[in-house]
Amino acid sequence: MAKSKREFWQLKLYVAGQTPKSVAALTNIKKYCEENLDGQYTIEVVDLVKNPQLAAGDQILAIPTLVRKVPEPIRKIIGDLSNEEKVLVGLDIKPLVK
Amino acid sequence: MASKQNKNKSLKDLAIPKSPTGIDGLDEITDGGLPQGRPTLVCGSAGCGKTLLAMQFLIKGITEYNEPGVFLTFEEPTEDLQKNVASLGFDLKKLSASNMLHIDHVEVERQEIEETGEYDLEGLFIRLGYAIDKIKAKRVVLDTIETLFGGLKNEGILRSEIRRLFHWLKEKGVTAVITGERGEASLTRQGLEEYVSDCVILLDFRVTDQISTRRLRIVKYRGSSHGTNEYPFLIDENGVSVLPITSLRLEHKVSAEIVPTGIEGLNHMFEKGGYYKGSSVLISGTAGTAKTTLASYFANETCKNKGRVLYFAFEESPSQLVRNMQSVGIDLESHVKKGLLQIHSSRPSLHGLEMHLLSLHKLVKDFKPDAVVIDPISNLISVGSISEVRAMLVRLIDLLKLNNITALFTSLTQQNISGTNELTEESVSSLVDTWITVRDVEGVGERNRGLYILKSRGMGHSNQVREFIISRNGIELLELEIGPEGMLTGSARKKHRQNVSAQKDKNIKDIQRRDREIARKKKILESNIETMRIQFESAAEELNKLEMEEQELSEKLTPPIKKHIKKLK
Structure with missing residues (x-):
C-alpha cells in the first residue's frame, strides 16, 4: 500500500443549494474518505447556485455530482452517493483493510 | 380582406404571440412564427437539417429581431458547430x-x-x-436533448427532469426550439412530443427516383392556424428556406400594360401589339422550331426596354445560349453585363420538382424580374409525372402572376400520328393566357417553319399561320402567301412568286405589243388618209382646171352671145 499513501485525492462536489440530496452526498463522501483515504484528500464543495458559471467547466448536468480531479483521469459520480461500493469503485479507491 | 383583418385584430391580440423565425416561408406557414415563450419541437431523421433550422432561428433572432439566444448543443462541440454554419455565412464567433x-x-x-x-x-x-x-436571451435551442438518454441510465429521473425543464423554460419566458431524432413508431425516439405540446415541426428527407427532396410539416400548433401540407424546403448558401406553395389564391391584380414580343411581325398578329404584362405565354412546338430563339427575342426586347429578365435554361449553358443567340443577331451578353438579364442553367434532374420551384421562387424574390423565361418546361417531366409537373406549374404561374411578372415558357411537343401534344394539351393549356405554336410545314422536299396563335386571352389575334425565316438578322415573319392550293411556304412560295412575276412580265409585254399594233394601224390609216387627201387634191386641181377652162371659154363666147341676145331683143 506504499503507492496509495503517496497518492493524493482531490475531489469536488457540485451541489445546488442545501437540498437533501446534496447534504446526503456530502455526508456520504466525507464518511467514505475518512474511512478509506487516511487524510490524503481534499473535498471542495461548489455551490452552483452561488457560482453558476462553474457548471460548464466540469460539464456538470446532474446534481449532486462528485468529480475526481486528481488522480487523473477525471471521474464523475452522480447521485446522493448512497451506495458506498459503487462510489469507491467509481473513484477507484481501494478500501483500507482494517 | 383588409376589413376582415381589422375585425379580427382584437381577437388576434388575445391569441398567442409569436416569435418570427426569419426563415423564408416558415413564418407564413406558421402564421407569424413559433409560439413565443413556449418550447417547439423540431424532429426528423439524421441529416434533415434540424440543427441548421434551429441555428437559423437563433441567428435570425439576433440579427433581425434583436433577440439574444442560447444554443445548448449536446452533440457537436462549439468549434465544429461554428465551422458547420460558417459555410452558410453565419459568423458565430462574432455574435x-x-x-x-x-x-x-x-x-x-x-x-x-x-x-x-x-x-x-x-x-x-x-x-x-x-x-x-x-x-438576456429570448431564444433557446436545445440540440439534441435526447443525447442525455444515452449518457444517463435512470430514465425515470430523466423523463421527469425533461418535463420539468420544459416547464421551466416556459416560466423563463424564452422561446425554445428542441430538436429530436425521429423515432420508429413515434415522432422522436424518446417520445419527447409528449412533453412539448405547443408546436411540433417534422422535417423529412425523402429520395424518390434518386432525387431527394426535403420536406417540412407542422404536425401540431396549439392555439394557432397553420399550413397543414408538406412543404418542400431548401438548404443552400443562405440557410433554410421553405416555400408555402399552396397558400396562393387566384386573387392577383392584372395589368393592361402590353409588353412587345420582340418580333415586329408577331406584334402585329396581336390586336394590342404584344402580350399583357404579367400574363403567361406558352410557345410550344416540335424539335428545332426555334422556340428558344423566340424566347430569346422576348428576353432581348424586355432587356432593351430596361426590364429585368430571369432566364432558366434547362437545356443549354448560359455561354452556349449567348453564343447561339448571337448567330441570329441577339446580343444577350450586353444585357447580362448590365445586370438586366440573369441566365440560370441546370439540368432538371439536379433536384426534384419542388426544389426547382423553390429555387425559382428564391431567385424571383431576389432578382425581382419583370419577365421570367423557362426553356423548356417539358424537360421537367423527366423528374416528375405529368400531374406533378402540372401542379408545379400552377404554383409557379400563380407566383409569377402575383408579382405581375410576365412568364414565357417553351415546351417541346412530340409530333405523333394523331397530332396531339401530350404535355402541353393536357396539363398547361388551361394555365396559360397566350399560346403560340410553332411547327414544321413540310412539303416539296423541304421543311419550313410556321407560327400561329392558338389562343390569347383578352385580346384579338390573327388567325393566320405565318411562315417565318431565321437569318443572321433574326426572325422575320413573312407575309401570307396563298396559292391555289392553300398556304405556300419555302420554295413553293418562291415558285409562286416567280410565277406571279412572270405573269406580270407577260402581261406588260402583251400590252406593249398591242400598243405597237395600234400605233402601226394608226400609221397605216394615216398614210391612207394622206393618199386620199392627195388624190382629192389632184381631183380638186383637175376640177379647178376644168372650171378655169370653162370660164375662159364662156368669156370668149359671151360677147357674141350677148350681141346675139341684144339683137334678139
Missing part, C-alpha cells in the same frame, strides 16, 4: 463576442459517469439559466 449569442456544449459521456442514488438535472438548469441571464 458570441457581441454577447448576443451563447453556445454551450454539454458533453455526456457514459463511461465517465457513475450513478448512485438520487439525483436531478439541476446542473443543466443552472447552466442554462446562467447563460440566459447573462445575455
Whole structure:
C-alpha cells in the first residue's frame, strides 16, 4: 500500500443549494474518505447556485455530482452517493483493510 | 380582406404571440412564427437539417429581431458547430463576442459517469439559466436533448427532469426550439412530443427516383392556424428556406400594360401589339422550331426596354445560349453585363420538382424580374409525372402572376400520328393566357417553319399561320402567301412568286405589243388618209382646171352671145 499513501485525492462536489440530496452526498463522501483515504484528500464543495458559471467547466448536468480531479483521469459520480461500493469503485479507491 | 383583418385584430391580440423565425416561408406557414415563450419541437431523421433550422432561428433572432439566444448543443462541440454554419455565412464567433449569442456544449459521456442514488438535472438548469441571464436571451435551442438518454441510465429521473425543464423554460419566458431524432413508431425516439405540446415541426428527407427532396410539416400548433401540407424546403448558401406553395389564391391584380414580343411581325398578329404584362405565354412546338430563339427575342426586347429578365435554361449553358443567340443577331451578353438579364442553367434532374420551384421562387424574390423565361418546361417531366409537373406549374404561374411578372415558357411537343401534344394539351393549356405554336410545314422536299396563335386571352389575334425565316438578322415573319392550293411556304412560295412575276412580265409585254399594233394601224390609216387627201387634191386641181377652162371659154363666147341676145331683143 506504499503507492496509495503517496497518492493524493482531490475531489469536488457540485451541489445546488442545501437540498437533501446534496447534504446526503456530502455526508456520504466525507464518511467514505475518512474511512478509506487516511487524510490524503481534499473535498471542495461548489455551490452552483452561488457560482453558476462553474457548471460548464466540469460539464456538470446532474446534481449532486462528485468529480475526481486528481488522480487523473477525471471521474464523475452522480447521485446522493448512497451506495458506498459503487462510489469507491467509481473513484477507484481501494478500501483500507482494517 | 383588409376589413376582415381589422375585425379580427382584437381577437388576434388575445391569441398567442409569436416569435418570427426569419426563415423564408416558415413564418407564413406558421402564421407569424413559433409560439413565443413556449418550447417547439423540431424532429426528423439524421441529416434533415434540424440543427441548421434551429441555428437559423437563433441567428435570425439576433440579427433581425434583436433577440439574444442560447444554443445548448449536446452533440457537436462549439468549434465544429461554428465551422458547420460558417459555410452558410453565419459568423458565430462574432455574435458570441457581441454577447448576443451563447453556445454551450454539454458533453455526456457514459463511461465517465457513475450513478448512485438520487439525483436531478439541476446542473443543466443552472447552466442554462446562467447563460440566459447573462445575455438576456429570448431564444433557446436545445440540440439534441435526447443525447442525455444515452449518457444517463435512470430514465425515470430523466423523463421527469425533461418535463420539468420544459416547464421551466416556459416560466423563463424564452422561446425554445428542441430538436429530436425521429423515432420508429413515434415522432422522436424518446417520445419527447409528449412533453412539448405547443408546436411540433417534422422535417423529412425523402429520395424518390434518386432525387431527394426535403420536406417540412407542422404536425401540431396549439392555439394557432397553420399550413397543414408538406412543404418542400431548401438548404443552400443562405440557410433554410421553405416555400408555402399552396397558400396562393387566384386573387392577383392584372395589368393592361402590353409588353412587345420582340418580333415586329408577331406584334402585329396581336390586336394590342404584344402580350399583357404579367400574363403567361406558352410557345410550344416540335424539335428545332426555334422556340428558344423566340424566347430569346422576348428576353432581348424586355432587356432593351430596361426590364429585368430571369432566364432558366434547362437545356443549354448560359455561354452556349449567348453564343447561339448571337448567330441570329441577339446580343444577350450586353444585357447580362448590365445586370438586366440573369441566365440560370441546370439540368432538371439536379433536384426534384419542388426544389426547382423553390429555387425559382428564391431567385424571383431576389432578382425581382419583370419577365421570367423557362426553356423548356417539358424537360421537367423527366423528374416528375405529368400531374406533378402540372401542379408545379400552377404554383409557379400563380407566383409569377402575383408579382405581375410576365412568364414565357417553351415546351417541346412530340409530333405523333394523331397530332396531339401530350404535355402541353393536357396539363398547361388551361394555365396559360397566350399560346403560340410553332411547327414544321413540310412539303416539296423541304421543311419550313410556321407560327400561329392558338389562343390569347383578352385580346384579338390573327388567325393566320405565318411562315417565318431565321437569318443572321433574326426572325422575320413573312407575309401570307396563298396559292391555289392553300398556304405556300419555302420554295413553293418562291415558285409562286416567280410565277406571279412572270405573269406580270407577260402581261406588260402583251400590252406593249398591242400598243405597237395600234400605233402601226394608226400609221397605216394615216398614210391612207394622206393618199386620199392627195388624190382629192389632184381631183380638186383637175376640177379647178376644168372650171378655169370653162370660164375662159364662156368669156370668149359671151360677147357674141350677148350681141346675139341684144339683137334678139
